[in-house]
Structure formats: structure tokens, C-alpha cells
Amino acid sequence: MDKEQVAAVLAEIGTLLELKGENPFKTRAYVNAARTLEGLSEPLEKIIAEERLGEIKGIGDALQKKITDLVTTGKLAYYDELKASIPAGMVAMLQIPSLGPKKIKALHDKLQIESIEQLEQACKEGRVATLDGFGEKTQTKLLEGIQFRRTYASRHHLSDALVVAEPVLESLRGHPDVIRCSTAGSVRRFKEVIGDIDFLASSKKPAAVIEFFTSQPGVLSVSAKGETKASVVLTGGIQADLRVVSDAEFPFALAYFTGSKEHNIAMRQRAIQRGLRLNEYGLFKSTEETRDPKLLVECRSEEEIFWSDGRGTLEEIAAHMHELGCDYWAITDHSKASFQANGLDAARLREQIKEVKRINEQFAEEGSDFRLLSGTEVDILKERLDFDDDLLAELDVVVASLHVAGSDEADNTKRLIAAAENPHVHMLGHLTGRLLLEREAYKVNQQAVIDACAETGTWIELNANPYRFDLDWRLWPYAKSKGVKCVINCDAHRNEHAGFLRLGAGIARKGWLTKADVVNTLPLPALLKELGKKNRHPKRK
DNA sequence: GCCGTTTTCGGCCCGACTGTTTTCAGTCG
Numbered sequence: 001m002d003k004e005q006v007a008a009v010l011a012e013i014g015t016l017l018e019l020k021g022e023n024p025f026k027t028r029a030y031v032n033a034a035r036t037l038e039g040l041s042e043p044l045e046k047i048i049a050e051e052r053l054g055e056i057k058g059i060g061d062a063l064q065k066k067i068t069d070l071v072t073t074g075k076l077a078y079y080d081e082l083k084a085s086i087p088a089g090m091v092a093m094l095q096i097p098s099l100g101p102k103k104i105k106a107l108h109d110k111l112q113i114e115s116i117e118q119l120e121q122a123c124k125e126g127r128v129a130t131l132d133g134f135g136e137k138t139q140t141k142l143l144e145g146i147q148f149r150r151t152y153a154s155r156h157h158l159s160d161a162l163v164v165a166e167p168v169l170e171s172l173r174g175h176p177d178v179i180r181c182s183t184a185g186s187v188r189r190f191k192e193v194i195g196d197i198d199f200l201a202s203s204k205k206p207a208a209v210i211e212f213f214t215s216q217p218g219v220l221s222v223s224a225k226g227e228t229k230a231s232v233v234l235t236g237g238i239q240a241d242l243r244v245v246s247d248a249e250f251p252f253a254l255a256y257f258t259g260s261k262e263h264n265i266a267m268r269q270r271a272i273q274r275g276l277r278l279n280e281y282g283l284f285k286s287t288e289e290t291r292d293p294k295l296l297v298e299c300r301s302e303e304e305i306f307w308s309d310g311r312g313t314l315e316e317i318a319a320h321m322h323e324l325g326c327d328y329w330a331i332t333d334h335s336k337a338s339f340q341a342n343g344l345d346a347a348r349l350r351e352q353i354k355e356v357k358r359i360n361e362q363f364a365e366e367g368s369d370f371r372l373l374s375g376t377e378v379d380i381l382k383e384r385l386d387f388d389d390d391l392l393a394e395l396d397v398v399v400a401s402l403h404v405a406g407s408d409e410a411d412n413t414k415r416l417i418a419a420a421e422n423p424h425v426h427m428l429g430h431l432t433g434r435l436l437l438e439r440e441a442y443k444v445n446q447q448a449v450i451d452a453c454a455e456t457g458t459w460i461e462l463n464a465n466p467y468r469f470d471l472d473w474r475l476w477p478y479a480k481s482k483g484v485k486c487v488i489n490c491d492a493h494r495n496e497h498a499g500f501l502r503l504g505a506g507i508a509r510k511g512w513l514t515k516a517d518v519v520n521t522l523p524l525p526a527l528l529k530e531l532g533k534k535n536r537h538p539k540r541k
Numbered sequence: 542g543c544c545g546t547t548t549t550c551g552g553c554c555c556g557a558c559t560g561t562t563t564t565c566a567g568t569c570g
Contacts, residue, residue, distance in 0.1 A: 025553050029542040060543050098559085100568050135561060185570085198570085226558055231569095241570080243557090261570070268554050279555060 003037045003044040006070045009079055010034035010063075016082045018101035019090055032058050035262060037067070044071050089115030095154065096145040098138070106131060120146050152237025155193050162187065164234045165197045168216055172242075175212050177205040179247045184257035196239035200257050206244035213242045249281050251302045256280035258302075275494070278305075285316060314352070314372065318359055320495045322370040328524045330373040330397045331356060335386035337379040338403055346391055349376060353394060371524060373397050377429055379404075380419045392424035396531060399461065399489075401429030405442035413445040417452040426534050427459035427487050430470040437467075446475055454482035457534055459519055462511075464504025465491040476511025485519045 001009075014030035036058050037044065047053050048071055053064050069076050093104045093116055107113040110131055111122055119142065122128050129139040165183055172181045178201050182188065185198030203209045210230045214222045223239070224231040231241045245253045256264060257280065271278035276297070277286055283297040283305060299305045314331060321329040331352065334343035344352065356374040363370050375397035379386035385400060392398050400419040405412045419425050431449060432441035453460055460479060463470045468491065471479065476486065488508055490500035508518060515521045519530060 023542080026542050028553080033542085058543065062542060098568065102567055133561065133566075137560060141560095196570095224558060229557060231558090257570080259570080264570090265554060272554085277554095281556090 001070045001074050003040055006044060006067055007034040007037040009070060009076065010037070010067075013079055013082060015091060015094065016086050019086055019094075019104060020082075021101070021105050029058070029063070033063050033067075048072070087114035089118070092116055093119060095149060096142060097148070098141055098145060103134070106133065116146060148233075148237070155195055156236070156238055158187070158190060158192055158194055160236060161194045161197055161238060164218060164236055164238055165199075165240070168197075168213075168218060168234070168240065169199065171216060172199060172201055172209070172213065175209060177203045177208045177212075179203055180250050182254055184243075184254060185241075185259060188258050189260065196241060197234070198257055199240065199242040200250070200253055201242065201244050202247040202250040202253075203244050204246070209244045210242065243280075245280070248296075251299045251305060252278075252282050253280045254302050255305050314355055314359055317495060318363070318370065318372050321498060322363075322368070324498055326498075327369065328371045328373055328527070330375045332375040332377045332397060332399050334403075335376055335378045337381060337386045343379070343386075344376070346387060349387070349391065350394075369524070375399065377401050378425075380415050382415070385419065385422060385425070389422070389424055392422075395424075396528075397427075398425050399427050399429045400425045402433060402442065402444075405433060405444075407443065409443035409445060412442050413448050416444060416449045420449065420452045420456050420458040423534070425458060426531060427461050428453065429461045429489070430463040430468050430491070431460065432470050432472070434470055435467045436469065441470075446471070447478065450475065450479045450482060450484055453479070453484045459485045459487050462486050462488045462504050462508055462513075462518075463491050464488055464500040464507065465497070466500065466503055469503075469507050473507050473511035476508070476513055480511075480513060480517055486513055486517050487519050489520075 010030045011034035014027050014034065017027045017030065018024070036056060040047070040056075044053075044067070047056075048068055053059060053067060054061070059067070066076055066078065070079075087108075090104055090108060093099055093107075094101070096116065096119075107119065107122075107128070111127060113119050113122055119128070123139050123143045123146075126139070128134050128142065129136045165187055169181060169183060172178050181199065181201040183198060184200045185196070186194040187197050199213070201209055206228050210225060210227070213219075214225055214230050214232055216232075218235045219232045220235060220237075221233045222230065223233065228244050229242065231239065234240050243253060243257060255267075268278050271283060275285070277284045281291050283299065284292070285295045285297060286292070317329065317331070333349075333352070335349075336343045336345040353374045356372045360371050373396035375395050376387065376392070377399040378392065378401070380400050380402045385392070400422070402412065402416060402419075405415075416428060416431070420428060428449065431446060432444055433439070434441035450460065452458070460471055462476070471486075479486070486508060488501060488504035490497050490504060492498055492500070519527065522530065
């Protein structure tokens, strides 16, 4: 079997398991695996031959074995047995609207219904309405659903859908209570074949818009009508749904209802990985269930949801550090060579500089003295820094760090000294790269680097991350004796890491440093003056 | 059945609407 055939079998297993009442997550695992296989860019046989099947996310031991069986023998006993245990008519019943696996199972268990025809008969005889969880309305709805499938095709050409959708869209846009309105779903994605038409509108009076929608001339029948959502059948038997949200929610709802479903699940998971929560109402800075506007990452358009990370996060950082009582906070993301850390390239860094400026202007307008400083932790590459001097010159603060060190001490030392000699570099970050209890320090002649920093007026970081504490406290008295200033950095990768500053202060004391030795104890105007001095240091090249 | 940069067990996206219920299950998107 090829991957399309295998995917079809896995998807069918998912459906069959649903009808059996299996754990929905187990069911989903099969469906997800089917989609994953469909999306593979190389033949399954090759992947299996190279034993890489298990490396694919979502394919564990069990699926690995089943897929291998299907590809190599074309057969799978588990599938055959499962299929034999469920009447084909039950699978077909899933096509009927409002009928899902649970109800189909109940109909089968209690009334032995195994086909759409038997279901229709049972409804007509009134037997369905007597079941627990069913009633008169459900019975009527099922009969209508069966009839609907017979009368109309369940899927439609895009062109047919657009012909029906566009007049409704125009009409909605013309309504005085509608602020923004768009199609969503498969119509907006321009799928060649669509199931139903989705509309999304923003309004302060959703009820009025819902009422207007359900009374459109093309509406044959109204299948659902709530406060923010309605479903109708339009001319030609095409089902159409309208959701009405507030205008602030509109971008999120538009992204959400445009889908696809798989895309949405992926987006939500990405949000969770970043400590955020995404739903149709917003992107929230919390993984808890919330619609608290204070936690909302503001996005005015759909596009901003995808790129709002920096802006939302910068504002969040600023607010957090301001609240902690800091007068300023430097943003020093990694540079592009640190691709594993999503390092910024020049274009993104320039964007960030603008954003920092915008946020600072906002603080100034609000009468606040707090300021963000734009910066970078630029990678020290083999022969140069990861950014050009032009760009470094635009920044308030430049930290240069060695992330990929070689095994040669002299070479590592040379690279660090070269970085210190760069007129735009204010400080060297985590000099040895050590991770306490995890990774050895790079081989570096620290004394030579400290001497070079003294020569060039470059500061040295005391990285306050408890895994680093780098420069080591034992070396600070020497650095101090040479007149090298210290900067206590918490190496924050999230807001809570600001707490590391306290640890850094303790380590600094342990190294016999005082407030006068630590540059970032200065108030902002004095600090800016010091930052400005670096470029004019006489020993700079 | 899958998965893990706080987890090898306990989660797995999540909210609206409907109909059947007296607080929630099922379906849908």
C-alpha cells in the first residue's frame, strides 16, 4: 500500500473506533496519523526501510507497527476485525446532520438500527423519540436530515457557493449595526469543493444582526438561532452559518473560523507552548481559561495574530519590569546565528528597535519615566560578529557572547578579545558558557579577556542565571582590580527570571563587588551616559 | 494511541447551541 491508501485505512479506523465508543483521544490519534501520512513528502516505503517512521510526531510504537504491516503486506488484521464488527450502514449514518457516533451507537444498542433506511423507519414509527437522550424534536430533526441529504448534494462547487454567499455578504455589510463582515471557512480558503458557507460579523448589537441574517431573501429555513450564532439553509440547499462577535474579537474569530481545523489545532498548540492561550475571542497571556481583557495580546487585524509575539511580549515585559520597580530594562534577543533560540535577523531586529521606540513613546506620553533599551546579544562568530557595525550602532546596548566555542583555548580567547575590541560592543556575555552541573566551561584564558576588557573599556556580564553565574565570582576581584565594570544580567527568557537579579547581587558581593562596580545600578541618565562613552574609549580601534 | 526543556502518568483545543435534562451530554465547527 502507498501512503494515501494507508492514510485512508487509518482514518477509517478512527471512524470505526468512534462508533465503538472508544476513547476519543485514541480515535484522534488515528485520524491525526492519517493526516500526517498524507502530508509526507517522501514515500512511506523509504521511511520504513530507513527506520525513520517512529521519528514522525504522532506515530508511536503501535501505529508504527500497523503502518509497517499495511505497507509491507497490504493487510492489517486489527482493521479487518474492526471493520467486520461494525455494520457499514452505521458509518453512513454519520452523514446525517446532528447525528454523531454516540447517538448512532445508542440507536444500534437499543433499537438494533444498522442503516439509514432502518433509522428512517424507526423515526416514522416514533420509536426513536422514546429512547433516553432522544425526544420528539430529535426524531423530527433526524427525519428532516435524512430527507435533506436525499434532496440536496452535501458538497458544492466553490463557484456555486460564492454565487449564494456574495449577495448575503454585501447585504450584511450594508447593515448599520455591522462593523466588519467577511466570509470564513472553506469559502474564504477557496477550497474547490465546500460543505457550507461561513460568515463572520462584528457588531455591538449581535441580536439585530442575527435577526437580519435569518430573514435574508435567500434563506429557505432556519436550523439554529442563538444570541451570537445562527444556521440557515440558503437557496440551492447550501447551509450557511453566521457568527457575530465584538469588533475587538473579530481578528481572532476570523482566523479561527477560517481554519482549517487542523491549522487551528496547530495554532492553539503553538500558543500553549508559548504560555499563551488562543481561542476565537483572543490570544491571552495565560494558559488558564480566561477572557480577561488585561491579559489580551491586542491584535487589530488577523495578520497581527501571527506576528504579534514581539510587540505583545515587549509590552508585557516592560509592564512587568516597571511593576517590579526597575527604571529601565534592556531587550537583548539572540542574533540570527542562534537559530535554535529563534534569534533575530537584521530585519526583525530593526523592527524591534522601532517597537521599543514606540513603547517608550507610549510610556513618555503616560508620564512614566520607565524605558526599554534596545539591544542584542550578538553571536561571536569565527571571524566576525553576527551583525554588521551599522546595525550595532543603532542599538542602545550590545552584548557579545560566544555560543559555539571551539576546542582551542587560544582561538576562543582571540574571538572574545576581538569582540571586546569592537567599538559597538558594550559588554561580553557569559564568558565561559558553563552550565553548572551540566556543561563544562569553554576553554578560555579568562585573565587575558579581562585584561582586554580593561584595555577597551568593555564591561563583563555577571550572568545571574543559577545555571551560569558566569563570570565566576572568584575572578571578579581580579577584574575589579583592573577597573573592569560588572553588569548583572538575569539572562531572562521569561518574566519570572527577573528574580535571578537577586542571586546575581549575591554572587557579586561574594566577588567583593560593590554598587559602584555594577553599571546597571546606575539611574537611567547616568547609564545612558556610560553607554555613550564606550564608543569614544581611547583604546578602541 | 501519543507524548514529555517542570510530566513515563495524566493529560490530550475549546466554545456555542440544542435538546434533553433539572445540571449536562452530544454535536458541530
